[in-house]
Amino acid sequence: MEKNQALFSLKWKMALWVGGVFFILHSFFSYALYANAKNSFFAERERIQSSHLSRVKILTEDSFLALRHFTDVVISVGSSVNHKVEDQPPNVSVIDKNWLPWQMEWQLDNITLFDKQGSTVRSWGSQIPVPDLIIKEVLEKSAAVQTVYCKKSCFQQLITPVGTQALAGVVSTARSFADIITDYKRGSGSDMTMLMTNTDAVYAKNHHWPYAVATENLSENNLPVFEFIATHYPISNFINRRKMIALSGGFFDVSLIPVQQQNTANLSNTAYFLLIDDISADFKRLQDEALRIWLYGVFDLAVLLALVMWVLRGWLRRLNNVSEAFPLLQQYQYDAFSKRLTRNKNRYGHDELTNLDHTLLAVVKQLKNSEQAVHANTCELMEKSQYLAKERDFIHHLIEVAPVIIVTQKLNGIILSINQAGVNGFEADRLSIVGKVFDVFLPETDREHSKKLNELRLGQGDEQFQISGFLMTKAGKQKETSWSHTIVRVNGSLDEAVVLTLGIDISVSKITQEKLLKMATYDYVTGLSNRRKFEEDFVLELASAKRYGYQIALFYLDLDKFKLINDTEGREAGDKVLTQVATVLKEAMRLTDLLSRVGGDEFALIMPHADLNGVEHMAQKINRVLLAHDIYIAGKTYKMTASIGVAIFPEHGLVTSELLKNADCAMYQAKAAGHGQYRIFSPDSDYQDKLNLMLHWREIIEDAIANDKFILYYQPIRNLKSNVISHFECLIRLQKEDGELIMPADFINHAEELGLAGRIDRLVLKKVVQKHMELNQQGKDYKLTINLSGRLFNDVTIFDDISWLIRDRNVDPGKIIFEIAETAIVSNFAAADRLIAQINELGCLIAFDNFGVGFSSVYYLNRFPIAYVKIDGSFIRKIDKSDDDKVFVKALSGVAQAYGKKTVAESVESEEALEILKEIGIDFVQGFYIGAPAPLD
Incomplete structure (x- = not known):
């Protein structure tokens, strides 16, 4: 609404509309009632007027009848009287004698006698002439004639023939209309007079009617009425009919009645009764009644409108409150708008305005949600835009730092761009390369390469090919290179296409392959062959022993107290222990023996051509030389021993797995006997000893589960970019009654054999989720990492338990990270694929542990929805001392980040290692240098 436009309230609009409509309807019906009453009034007046007319006619007829009776009396009396006076009719004397009484009794004004010739004999009373024509008519027809004579007054005349002996002639009797008028006025209450012909020239000049009012009894108030109608209306409007005349604020019913229908030629004496x-x-009174009814209706309407406006006042106040609240929507103040609407209290129950309030509140809620959604989408769009910008910059950076030559060239061979690896490979500056033809950097001997490249540019054959060739550097040096050329079309047009060229220095890759192969078969810490190499060597040795018929002894060694040193002093100290132990063991073994590191603190020794004495001697020698060697860690001296289990081929097994199992069983027997012991596998004692061991651990583990003796330690993980702790890895410990902690490696294998590992896993998961909710309540934004073991992949109910915990409304799934090792995925790929997908659908994050150890690690990056990759600690511990480790970790980081994964470096034990990892671009770091596992308050 414009600011200068006046507000016209709905209350007044409704009042005007409703009042106007009701006023019009009321006026219409009041007028209809008035018209009906008026018609009834006029009908009644018509009836009354008819009654008056009938009365006038009756009075007139009665008056003529009285004259007739009187005439009959006069004639009869005259006939009975003796004639005494000569030449004087007997009637004259009778009339003379009786005139006065007869005049009074019969109200006579004139009696006139005529002879047979129509001459006047004698006349009594007022002189009222009788026209000769009428006398002649009476004599000729011998029939009485009634007529009216008007001069100044009007008289009834009865002219009667007399045919008696006493009198032969005509008798005329006359009486005034005054008595008739008086009787009429007295009986009807109305006014009446006579109209008589007036032929006066002056009168006719001033009046429309040729009639004048007789002097008899007309009220002075009614004279103006006659003057008015005589001036404005023709006389025909009133003869034998009534007409209402309005004059000077008064209303009059007027009608004319002919006194007598003239039957003679003499019309000069025509007269009318004028009834007013x-x-x-x-x-x-009729109008006042109609006006009173109308005014009562208007008053009722005013009261009704007042009541309506009083009722509307409350309703419109609610509507006005809504309209005044709408500007808040323009300001996006949804809460204030909702609060304003909740003020609309309805005291008279639920109605349409209540529905309107509820609807508006629902709309405002939707608008608020929509605005929040739009805001969230806008933020998300901005984040994605920033992410795309980062991705673009990342791709550009990736191209620049990628250890692959990347060149774009036109179809004519002119180089458009080249990355840093290409500049380094070409051994020239970028300006001297861009703009040159690519072919000049190919040796002349590489004709096949040049031929296929030209065919590709001309659109002949496939749009991509790979070839092994050479790169001619600026200094003339030839590098063996694997080339890949691909046509890249812009907008689908070949005219705008470019050639994308990738080149890899094959010599470098061969060296890297050799290093990777060595890493895959040898332990990086000790330099000994790893488990894979050990199994391969053992298979070959068993085949030789079977062929040549000699015995092989398999020693399975587990270092005592190693886990305590590793957990308390750190992994770097643990690696030093392993390196020194490996050196001591290599000194104790024969040249034909094979020593391998098959686990964390576990070693395997293959002793060909062994006998029982040699086996026992070797077992005793191992612990002897270990005890004789002092190990120095962080200013402390440690003595190491090993629990040794021995299985002999073919006595204790014929295949690798059987011998390993029996040697492992013997090792547990030796560990149960105390530190620094050895046992040779014995089928007779194995079962009972193992059963006792299992019963011992069952009691410990079940007691820990029942009494909640498992506790969590948390090792911090730092974000290298923000230099703050972002999340923690949750590590389980079993706490004994005396407070001593039992590490997972000491009890978890027994728990798996006893079928209790699943219960422990669920207990750990529950504790992690509880800790997560505690941190959220404290406002601490930390992520927590749970190690997901491979044994859970075959547990069909584990996801239901995970889902039940994660879907709690107080849990943020994005802050829970499940770590999965590559070996766990390989052992049961299908089950792992399914469980990882289910966990990802919950919104939890996945971390890939021990990245870089296996050949399939890169494949898993693309295969699974992984958020973090944890580079194995074996590549981190000596990264500050090994260039190979540095190159390899940089390559692993580049591959992971190319797939959009965050990288975590484990086993960071020094400031030097931390600085190198920052240079490489690692995202997160973890290790004893960052923080040892500890309870988290």
Whole structure:
């Protein structure tokens, strides 16, 4: 609404509309009632007027009848009287004698006698002439004639023939209309007079009617009425009919009645009764009644409108409150708008305005949610835009730092761009390369390469090919290179296409392959062959022993107290222990023996051509030389021993797995006997000893589960970019009654054999989720990492338990990270694939542990929805001392980040290692240098 536009309230609009409509309807119906009452009034007046007319006619006829009776009396009396006076009819004397009484009794004004010739004999009373024509007519027809004579007054005349002996002639009797008028006025209450012909020239000049009012009894108030109608209306409007005349605020019923229908040629004496009835009071009363009814209706309407406006006042106040609240929506103040609407209290129950309030509140809620969604989408769009910008910069950076030559060239061979690896490979500066033809950097001997490249540029054959060739550097040096050329079309047009060229220095890759192969078969810490190499060598040795028929002794060694040193002093100290132990063991063994590191602190020794004495001697020698060697860690001296289990081929097994199992069983027997012991596998004692061991651990583990003796330690993981702790890895410990901690490696294998590992896993998961909720309540934004073991992949109910915990409304799934080792995935790929997908659908994150150890690690990066990759600690511990480790970790980081994965470096034990990892671009670091596992308050 414009600011200068006046507000016209709905209340007044409704009042005007409703009042106007009701006023019009009321006026219409009041007028209809008035018209109906008026018609009834006029009908009644018509009836009354008819009654008056009938009364006038009756009075007139009665008056003529009285004259007739009188004439009959006069004639009869005259006939019975003796004639005494000569030449004087007997009637004359009778009339003379009786004139005065007869005049009074019969109200006579004139008696006139005529002879047979129509001459006047004698006349009594007023002189009222009788036209000769009428006398002649009476004599000729011998029939009485009634006529009216008007001069100044009007008289009834009865002219009667007399045919008696006493009198032969005509008798005329006359009486005034005054008595008739008086009787009429007295009986009807109305006014009446006579109209008589007036032929006066002056009168005719001033009046429309040729009639004048007789002097008899007309009220002075009614004279103006006659003057008015005589001036404004023709006389025909009133003869034998009534007409209402309004004059000077009064209302009059007026009508004319011919006194007598003229049957003679003499019309000069035509007269009319003029009836005037003043109905002003009655008509005014009718109008006043109609006006009173109308005013009552208007008053009722005003009261009704007042009540309506009073009711509307509350409703419109609610509507006004809504309209005044709408500007808040323009300001996006949804909460204030909702609060304003909740003020609309309805005291009279639920109605349409309540529905409107509820609807508006629902709409505002939707608008608020929509705005939040739009804001969230906008933020997400901005984040994605920033992410895309980062991705673009990352791709550009990736191209620049990628250890692959990347060149783009036109179809004519002119180089458009080259990355840093290409500049380094070409051994020239970028300006001297860009703009040159690519072919000049190919040796002349590489004709096959040049031929296929030209065919590709001309669009002949496939749009991509690979070839092994050479790169001619600026200094003339030839490098063996694997080339890949691909046509890249811009907008689908070959005219705008470019050639994407990738080149890899094959010599470098061969060296790297050799290093990777060595890493895959040898332990990086000790330099001994790893488990894979050990199994391969053992298989070959068993085949030789079977062929040549000699015995082989398999020693399975587990270092005592190593886990305590590793957990308390750190992994770097643990690696030093392993290196020194490996050196001591290599000194104790024969040249034909094979020593391998097959686990964390576990070693395997293959002793060909062994006998029982040699086996026992070797077992005793191992612990002897270990005890004789002092190990120095962080200013402390440690003595190491090993629990040794021995299985002999073919006595204790014929295949690798059987011998390993029996040697492992013997090792557990030796460990149960105490530190620095050895046992040779014995089928007779193995079962009972193992059973006792299992019963011992069952009691410990079940007691720990029942009494909640498992506790969590948390090792911090630092974000290298922000230099703050971002999350923690959750590590389980079993706490004994005396407070001593038992490490997972000491009890978890027994738990698996006893079928209790699943219960422990669920207990750990529950504790992690509880800790997560505690941290959220404290406002600490940390992620927690759970190690997901491979044994859970075959547990069909584990996901239901995970889902039940994660879907709690107080849990943020994005802050829970499940770590999965490559070996766990390889052992059961299908089950791992399914469980990882289910966990990802919950919104939890996945971390890939021990990255870089296996050949399939890169494949898993693309195969699974992994958020973090944890580079194995074996590549980190000596990264500050080994260039190979540095190159390899950089390559692993580049591959992981190329797939959009965050990298975590484990086993960071020094400031030097931390600085190198920052240079490489590692995202997160973890290790004893960052923080040892500890309870988290």
